Amino acid sequence: MTVLPAMDCVFCRLIGEGTAHWVAREAEAEACAFAPLDPLAPGHTLVVPTSHYAGIFDTPPDVLARSMTLVQRVATAMRTTLGATGVNILSASGPGSEQSVPHLHFHVVPRWADDGISTWPTGVSSHRPTADPLTHLADALR
Template structure:
């Protein structure tokens, strides 16, 4: 299955913020707030229930890394994580 996120990963056309083996973080074209970042698994999964636990854990580690960078560079006092 292919989706917009799979296309961005395959083409490498996103504004990448961070990457690891299991997940990618990038800035959306129309951010809702300073630091707005999307984190998605590198491989396509239909949803959270279909994503292997180790991929979810690695993705959340990347979320935590991006959040720490927001705190340092933007002075963020908190972050929102949405599914």
């Protein structure tokens, strides 16, 4: 089952227009990854299904599985290319969850022991890489 993009959805517009800062985007893939507007840490990445599903409750299991496979690939790339010692994965679904965009998405946030985020998920990392982390992640995911 393919769900057409909802053009009033900011993520569907980004996917359709191709204007995001892409970390992983492959033709015919059911999930993609891009940089959020307000990253919590260097390399913070959003993973979203390329078709529009509002949240976890209406996403078909096969699409959810492929999205989580990309979440795992992004997390692994954060560890191997950015030297992250851990990741936080955050997703909110439904009106009671404070979901910011009604399109299923997963925040994959690299973490380091000394990153200074003491109030997860509202803190911002003090970790400062020497090179562009998103470019390194995109290269690792190709």
